[in-house]
Amino acid sequence: MYAKQLRFLIPLLSLLSALAVSSLIMVLADRDPLMIFGKMFHATFGSSYGTGQVVFRMTTLLLVGLAAAIPFQVRLFNIGAEGQLLMGAFAAAMTGAMLPATIPSFLAIPLCLFSAMAAGAGWALLAGALKVQFGVNEVIGTIMLNFIAQAITGYLLTYHFALPSTVHTAPIATAATISTFDKVTGWFANAPANLSTLLAIGLALLLWIMLFRSRFGYEMRAAGLQPDAARYGGINAGVQSLTAMGIGGAVAGLGAANIVLGYKHYYEAGMSDGIGFTGIAVALLAGAHPLWIILSALFFGFLEYGGLTVNSWIPKDIFMIIEAMTIILVISFTALGKRFS
Amino acid sequence: MAVAVRLSAVSKKFGSFAANNNISLSVEEGTIHAIVGENGAGKSTLTKMIYGMHRPTSGELSIKEKAVRFTSPREAIKAGIGMVHQHFMLIPELSVAENIILGHEECGLFRPLPLERAKALIRKEAEAYGLAVDPDAPVATLSIGQQQRVEILKLLFRHAEIMIFDEPTAVLTPSETERLFITLRALRDRGKSIILITHKLDEVLAVADTVSVMRKGEIVATMPGSSATKEELAQMMVGRSVLLSVTNPAATPGEILLAINNLSYRTTRGELKVQSLSLNVRAGEIYGIAGVEGNGQSELLQTLWGLAPEGTIISGTATLKGVSIIGKRPGDIALMGISCIPEDRLLHAVITEYTVSENLLFGRHREHSFHRGIGFNGHAIKHYAEEMITDYAIRCSSPGSQSLGSLSGGNQQKVVFAREMNRPGISLLILAQPTRGVDIGAIETIHNKIIEARHTGMAILLVSSELEEIIALSTRIGCIYKGAIRHEFSQEEVELKRVAEHEFQKEIGLHIT
Numbered sequence: 001m002y003a004k005q006l007r008f009l010i011p012l013l014s015l016l017s018a019l020a021v022s023s024l025i026m027v028l029a030d031r032d033p034l035m036i037f038g039k040m041f042h043a044t045f046g047s048s049y050g051t052g053q054v055v056f057r058m059t060t061l062l063l064v065g066l067a068a069a070i071p072f073q074v075r076l077f078n079i080g081a082e083g084q085l086l087m088g089a090f091a092a093a094m095t096g097a098m099l100p101a102t103i104p105s106f107l108a109i110p111l112c113l114f115s116a117m118a119a120g121a122g123w124a125l126l127a128g129a130l131k132v133q134f135g136v137n138e139v140i141g142t143i144m145l146n147f148i149a150q151a152i153t154g155y156l157l158t159y160h161f162a163l164p165s166t167v168h169t170a171p172i173a174t175a176a177t178i179s180t181f182d183k184v185t186g187w188f189a190n191a192p193a194n195l196s197t198l199l200a201i202g203l204a205l206l207l208w209i210m211l212f213r214s215r216f217g218y219e220m221r222a223a224g225l226q227p228d229a230a231r232y233g234g235i236n237a238g239v240q241s242l243t244a245m246g247i248g249g250a251v252a253g254l255g256a257a258n259i260v261l262g263y264k265h266y267y268e269a270g271m272s273d274g275i276g277f278t279g280i281a282v283a284l285l286a287g288a289h290p291l292w293i294i295l296s297a298l299f300f301g302f303l304e305y306g307g308l309t310v311n312s313w314i315p316k317d318i319f320m321i322i323e324a325m326t327i328i329l330v331i332s333f334t335a336l337g338k339r340f341s
Numbered sequence: 342m343a344v345a346v347r348l349s350a351v352s353k354k355f356g357s358f359a360a361n362n363n364i365s366l367s368v369e370e371g372t373i374h375a376i377v378g379e380n381g382a383g384k385s386t387l388t389k390m391i392y393g394m395h396r397p398t399s400g401e402l403s404i405k406e407k408a409v410r411f412t413s414p415r416e417a418i419k420a421g422i423g424m425v426h427q428h429f430m431l432i433p434e435l436s437v438a439e440n441i442i443l444g445h446e447e448c449g450l451f452r453p454l455p456l457e458r459a460k461a462l463i464r465k466e467a468e469a470y471g472l473a474v475d476p477d478a479p480v481a482t483l484s485i486g487q488q489q490r491v492e493i494l495k496l497l498f499r500h501a502e503i504m505i506f507d508e509p510t511a512v513l514t515p516s517e518t519e520r521l522f523i524t525l526r527a528l529r530d531r532g533k534s535i536i537l538i539t540h541k542l543d544e545v546l547a548v549a550d551t552v553s554v555m556r557k558g559e560i561v562a563t564m565p566g567s568s569a570t571k572e573e574l575a576q577m578m579v580g581r582s583v584l585l586s587v588t589n590p591a592a593t594p595g596e597i598l599l600a601i602n603n604l605s606y607r608t609t610r611g612e613l614k615v616q617s618l619s620l621n622v623r624a625g626e627i628y629g630i631a632g633v634e635g636n637g638q639s640e641l642l643q644t645l646w647g648l649a650p651e652g653t654i655i656s657g658t659a660t661l662k663g664v665s666i667i668g669k670r671p672g673d674i675a676l677m678g679i680s681c682i683p684e685d686r687l688l689h690a691v692i693t694e695y696t697v698s699e700n701l702l703f704g705r706h707r708e709h710s711f712h713r714g715i716g717f718n719g720h721a722i723k724h725y726a727e728e729m730i731t732d733y734a735i736r737c738s739s740p741g742s743q744s745l746g747s748l749s750g751g752n753q754q755k756v757v758f759a760r761e762m763n764r765p766g767i768s769l770l771i772l773a774q775p776t777r778g779v780d781i782g783a784i785e786t787i788h789n790k791i792i793e794a795r796h797t798g799m800a801i802l803l804v805s806s807e808l809e810e811i812i813a814l815s816t817r818i819g820c821i822y823k824g825a826i827r828h829e830f831s832q833e834e835v836e837l838k839r840v841a842e843h844e845f846q847k848e849i850g851l852h853i854t
Contacts, residue, residue, distance in 0.1 A: 213716040215706055222692050222703070231648065232681075232689040233704035234672025 006337045011285055014329035015299075022322045031314050043309035044302055050309070052181065052191020057275075058301030059197040059258040060085075064279025065297050066207060067124075067252035069288040071138075071244045073211060074224040074237075078245065080127055080142025081252040082276025083149030084120040088253025090153045091119035092260045093267030094161070096172025108176035113257055120253020121246045123149060128245030132238045138245070146276075157269055168268035178262040194262030201294060203251065208290040220244060252276065278304070281327045344406060345370045345503050345534035346391060351400030353386050360386040362558040364400070368503070368536055368551075373529050375537040375545045375566070378555030379578055379634055379806055384538045387555070388505050391536070392424045393417035404503070423501030425492045427508045433481035437474050437491050438463070441498050459498060466497055470527045471520060486517035493524065504528065505536045510544055511635075522548045540578070540633060542571045542854050554578055575633060575850040576808070587788040591836065592816040595624035598800035599769050604657035606640045606824070609650065614640040615824040617657070622769070622800040626832075627791065629803045629815030632853045637824035638804050639684060642773050645802075646681045647671045661769055675704065680761040684773040684804075686750075690757045693746035697737050698726040700745045701760050708765070729759035734786055751783030758787055762794055770794055773804045788814060808846045812839055820852035828852040 023033035044050040064081040071078040095115040099108050127141035161169045180194045181187040211217035223230040223240035230237055259271055282300050286292035303323060307316035346368040353361040361383045368374040378384050389395040390402065393411030402409055404420050411417045414424075431440050438459040448455055460476045467473040472490045480488060489509065496504055506525075510518045525548055529535055539545060545552055549566040554577045561577055599622040606615035615637040622628040632638060643649045645659060647670045659666045661677055669677075683689040691700050702711060702722065711725070712718055726740045733755045737743050745753060754776070762770065772791065776784045791814055795801055805811050811818060818835055819826040830838070830849075838845040 209716065215712065215717065216715075218699070218702075218706055218717070222695070225694050226688075226692050229689050229692055229703070232646070232671055232683060233706075234670065234675055236670075 006334075007287065010333045010337060011287075011296075011326075011330055014285075014326050014333055017329055018322045018325040021325060022318055025318060025321065026314060029314065036310050036313055039313070040306040040310050044306045048187065048189050049191050050305070052188025052193040053305045054298070054301045055181075055188065055193040055197055056191060056258065056263070056301075057304050058297045059193070059200045059262075060255045060275050061278060061282050061300050061304075062200045062204060062294060062297035063255045063258070064252050064276045065282030065286065065293040066204060066290060067120075067248040067276075068280045068283035069248075069286070069290060069293055070207065070211075070251065071124075071241075071248040072224075072283060072288040073217075073220055074241050074244045076128075076131070076138045076241060076244060077280075078124065078127075078142055078248045078252075079139055079280060080124060080145050080149075080276075081248070081279045082272060082274065083142070083146035084123045084249040084252035085255040085272050085276045086146075086149045086153050087123045088116035088120035089256040089260050089271065090156065090267050091253070092116035092256035093169050093172060096176040096261070097161075097170045097266070099173040099176055101173060101175075103173060103175050105175045108173055109178065109261065112172065112176050112261055113254060116253040116256035116260075117250035118253070121250035124245045124249020124252070125242060128242045131245075132241055153267075154269065157267065161267075167270075168264070168266045171266045172261065176261060177265055178257060180262070192263040194258065196257035196262045199254075199257055203254070204290045204294050207247075207251075211290065252279070278323070281323055284327050285330055343370045344368065345404070346536070347403045347406070348387075348391075349401045349403070351390065351397045351402060353383075353390060353395055354398045359558050361390070361397075364558075364560050366553060366560055366563070368534055370405075370534050371529060371532045372550040373525060373535045373537055373548055373566075374551045374553065375539060375549035376553045376555055377540055377542065377545055377574060377578060379540060382555040382578075383558040384555055385507065386558075388424065388507060388536065388538055391417070391503075392422060392505060418499055418501070421500065421502040422505070423496030423499060423503070424505040425489065425496065425507065425509060427511055429488050429492055431480045431488055431491060434479060436477050436479055437483070437494075438476040440480055440491055441476075441495050443495075445495075445499050462498055463494060466494065469531075470497075471524045484517075485512050486514070486520065489513070489517075489521065490524075493528075501533075503534045503536070505538070507538045508540075509537070510539065510541060518544070540635065542574050542633075545569070545574065546571065571854040572847055572850040575854045576846050578633070587785070587792060587813050589792060589813060589839075592626050592795060592832070594626035594816060594832070595798065597621045598624050599659070599661055599802060601659045602657055604641070604644065604659055605655065606637070606644060606649065607654040608640075609652040613824060615644070618821075618825050619657075620819050620826050620829070622802050624768070624800050625795055625798045626816035627795050627801040627803050627814050629805065629811035629818045630821050630826075631808055631811045631818055631849050632806070632821035634806050636821050636853070638773070638806075638821060640824070641821075642681075642684065642771065642804060645674075645679075645771055646683070647674050671704075672707075675764065678766050678768040679771065680764045680767045680769070681771040682757055682761050682773060682775055684777075686754055686757055686778075691745050691753060694744055697730075697735070697740035697743050697745055697748065697756060698722055700756050701726050701729055701740070703760065705760060705764060729756075729763065733759040733790070735759065751779040754779050755783055755786065758790060762790060768799060770799050770801045771804075772801060774806065775803070776805075776807070776810060808849055809842070812842055812845055812849075818849070820849060822853055 026033040026036060044054050064085060067081040067084060068078050092112045092115055096112045123145060127138050127145055130136035130141045131138045157169065163170055178194050178196050180192065182189055182191065184195065219235045220240050223235050223237040227237045260267060264271060278300060282293060282296045286296035300323065303319045307319035344367045348364050348366045351361060351364045352359060364387065376384050386395060390397050393414045393416050409420060438456045441459040442455060446454055463474065463476045472494055474487050474490050480491060509521060513521060525535055537549060546566060546569065551563065552566050552569050553563040554561050554574060556578060601618060601620050604615055604618045607613050618641065620628065630638060644655055645666060649655060655667055661679060664677060666674055692703060711722055723741065730740060735755045736752050737748055745756065776787055791801065803814060815835060816832050818830040820828045
């Protein structure tokens with residue numbers, strides 16, 4: 001079918017065009033793009049450490065990508081994954097730090113993850129409730145809540161929970177940490193990639209099944225596609241909006257599994273580094289499809305870490321140009337495709 | 342007399358659908374020419390072609406005997422055509438004078454606006470046409486009738502000679518309507534040519550010099566307003582040339598299932614759409630509601646399916662087997678044993694992006710038989726879909742992967758029918774315009790299924806604007822007019838009169854206008 005082919009072609013074409021244009025920029029800046037891309041590949045997928053770094057970034061990106069994609073099924077734009085991730089990470093770190101030293105892992109990890117999800121979901125639901133109850137545009141709601149989340153976590157960290165002369169909280173209980181692949185399987189030597197990657201991929205699969213194989217997703221997608229018809233069919237569009245936002249926020253909060261439980265083991269100022277916003281791009285490139293988001297997150301993870309590795313030859317900002325351009329092209333090509341079919 | 346607008350064999354196709362088919366029409370200068378027809382008859386498409394919003398697929402349009410080919414409304418406006426849309430094109434925050442000059446400022450980019458000229462026009466024309474408004478008032482503070490006057494002033498400011506009014510009275514109170522007619526006559530007397538789109542027949546008779554009736558994209562008749570009668574126009578609007586051949590054996594109605602008593606429906610804007618409507622439907626009968634659209638049918642249906650917008654005031658009762666329906670939500674109403682086929686299939690009954698199978702589930706997706714574990718039971722759904730497809734002769738190749746939007750209108754409607762008629766345990770079936778936009782073959786299938794459902798003892802409420810359908814199927818007929826059942830034909834009467842269908846249509850026409 002024509003439409004199916006377009007779904008593959010459009011992202012691919014956008015990606016290639018973006019790479020071509022950025023190569024041109026590199027040439028204009030008097031750099032050899034082939035050399036730079038070569039070095040980039042070598043430093044990422046060419047070494048087990050580099051691959052581990054990409055996988056580590058991919059994991060958070062996958063989660064925040066899903067956080068944007070699920071609300072998108074009901075036509076809501078969740079721009080708030082950043083704030084939801086911050087709240088989740090902070091909640092997980094606090095829970096982890098408060099656990100007694102004797103607690104077993106099978107309790108400690110779920111407790112931390114649960115508090116991360118609850119914090120993220122609560123933050124997203126606030127925007128959802130504002131939308132459903134008062135008609136506050138969710139884009140504005142989530143963006144504003146990002147600022148508030150930043151301020152709250154910043155205040156709590158600085159004035160109450162930061163260890164003296166540091167910008168991070170006390171470390172979480174050892175039982176609450178998630179091991180790196182290096183420790184468990186010996187993969188990705190010394191890289192921060194940890195077992196929460198499996199959790200994230202499992203979650204993407206689960207959400208895919210829920211969205212496309214269950215009544216839950218059937219109702220949610222119907223409410224997004226044709227809200228009037230959904231009402232006729234006995235589906236409450238408001239409830240669907242809240243559920244989608246809640247799930248999105250919970251998934252964003254789960255990013256804490258990767259960055260807090262799996263990597264830093266505490267909450268640190270600026271640890272999310274705007275990755276929540278990249279999640280929107282991850283979801284857009286994948287057409288908000290949970291399974292495609294895995295690939296899309298991998299690609300963005302590659303650009304993010306790869307950019308760092310070649311920073312001494314070309315500013316890593318060039319890769320932000322590639323990211324942004326890919327998204328703009330995906331959207332434009334999709335509109336063009338619709339016009340011609 | 343000179344001809345202001347002439348259409349010669351004009352057609353407009355959207356895909357394979359002909360919204361306007363081979364239309365020839367002349368609007369004479371200095372007359373009010375009304376075009377009547379039901380929703381979807383093609384009136385809007387016709388006016389949009391004259392106003393340059395649509396380009397004709399074939400045929401020729403000429404303005405004042407000069408052939409034209411408009412590519413945009415801008416060109417139509419230049420040629421002296423103006424349009425008052427049903428939904429006003431005004432900017433509420435700006436004043437009357439500012440709205441009047443909008444898009445026709447005729448001054449340099451950084452020069453002062455010709456507001457004085459607009460104000461002078463208002464002063465000059467207000468008296469002559471009965472268009473008094475305060476030029477400095479923000480449009481948001483005006484009543485609907487006054488806003489319409491601003492729209493007319495806009496046309497005068499642009500020197501429009503040909504004015505198109507799209508359902509101008511739909512939003513007006515009776516006294517505002519009277520006033521509008523005075524304005525229309527004054528405009529005509531000063532040589533303007535007016536095209537009036539409406540489906541309200543009283544208005545046509547009150548104000549039109551010439552009337553054209555449209556049906557299914559064609560002009561079926563044009564006559565002088567003075568010689569037209571309401572009954573004749575109504576019959577031409579809703580009558581059908583297609584022969585409906587459904588055998589309708591005598592019904593044996595049982596107990597009353599649906600009882601509606603003194604039902605009234607007042608919108609948030611205070612309009613009374615249904616007033617003291619009472620009717621009941623028995624088991625094993627089809628109660629047909631005949632009427633011209635816009636007489637409260639939609640609001641009655643909304644009430645019965647729990648979709649009245651928030652803030653609507655509903656009084657009176659509607660019960661199924663003694664249990665009240667009013668105030669319940671669609672899902673709960675379905676659980677009471679009610680099934681509903683809505684007026685607007687595409688908007689309400691289907692998700693076009695979903696597959697045929699998924700649509701066969703829509704609204705029934707909570708039924709246990711379709712589930713297994715956390716997901717759907719693919720096997721059960723496949724089996725059910727195949728059964729429905731054979732039973733209702735739905736033409737589709739692969740129900741599990743083909744999107745509903747790719748089916749023809751008739752087959753889409755069959756999907757909706759199959760789904761709604763097979764709900765377990767239903768006792769009341771509400772059918773609104775069941776065969777609208779459906780091809781003749783599908784109509785026959787659907788009609789036979791309706792009679793079949795009646796035999797099983799269901800109570801059926803049928804709302805249709807097609808008299809032929811009402812007469813062919815109904816056990817009893819209620820004529821709805823201005824939100825109330827104005828006349829009811831008993832079972833004996835219907836069975837007796839069905840034989841002389843043409844006469845019966847005329848008689849019903851009398852009660853619905």
